[in-house]
Amino acid sequence: KAGVTQTPRYLIKTRGQQVTLSCSPISGHRSVSWYQQTPGQGLQFLFEYFSETQRNKGNFPGRFSGRQFSNSRSEMNVSTLELGDSALYLCASSPTRTGPQETQYFGPGTRLLVL
Amino acid sequence: GNSVTQMEGPVTLSEEAFLTINCTYTATGYPSLFWYVQYPGEGLQLLLKATKADDKGSNKGFEATYRKETTSFHLEKGSVQVSDSAVYFCALSPTQGGSEKLVFGKGTKLTVNP
Numbered sequence: 001k002a003g004v005t006q007t008p009r010y011l012i013k014t015r016g017q018q019v020t021l022s023c024s025p026i027s028g029h030r031s032v033s034w035y036q037q038t039p040g041q042g043l044q045f046l047f048e049y050f051s052e053t054q055r056n057k058g059n060f061p062g063r064f065s066g067r068q069f070s071n072s073r074s075e076m077n078v079s080t081l082e083l084g085d086s087a088l089y090l091c092a093s094s095p096t097r098t099g100p101q102e103t104q105y106f107g108p109g110t111r112l113l114v115l
Numbered sequence: 116g117n118s119v120t121q122m123e124g125p126v127t128l129s130e131e132a133f134l135t136i137n138c139t140y141t142a143t144g145y146p147s148l149f150w151y152v153q154y155p156g157e158g159l160q161l162l163l164k165a166t167k168a169d170d171k172g173s174n175k176g177f178e179a180t181y182r183k184e185t186t187s188f189h190l191e192k193g194s195v196q197v198s199d200s201a202v203y204f205c206a207l208s209p210t211q212g213g214s215e216k217l218v219f220g221k222g223t224k225l226t227v228n229p
Binding site: 004006033035042043044045048056090092101102103104105106107108109 | 147156157159164166204206217218219222
């Protein structure tokens, strides 16, 4: 079974631009979560989508948004990019939302550099 | 709130040495606990997990025991290899409080020298 895929793998943008990242979960997985990884803040939860609805949201400004499609693929968008948005953005999928014991499976990430 | 504290390292060991990476957590209820590993240039891979007190997770020679009395989930391996060089993250999935799906520690970079 193919793993979680993320595109693009690398991205360079300038301040003020917007960016859209894409994530395809493992086949059959319906929950998709997004995380931001930076050297300073570590791994931080952005949001989770299940059945095309945002179920949880971390403590990030409204410039960060996302959506999920009927085939469970997800996109996240960052508008008005700031230098501090430079990070590795990781997507993770899990089969359902059965509870805290459920394992999340991570993709390789999209590395975003904002100049 | 929910939080995870792990030794930040970096940790440098010789091949075949014993490894311990400490991890303690703060959470309400009974969270599930995980260790993830990140190799250079890659995403996170699940290493092991434990879902209730006294459970022992194990994989590839690594193991960790869920200790509710000490709120700990220390990672151990009896004999490390050069291929174990990576960054290790301890994480919890909360049952109560907060909106996060997973709460991570800062990560511990392990380097194993031949």
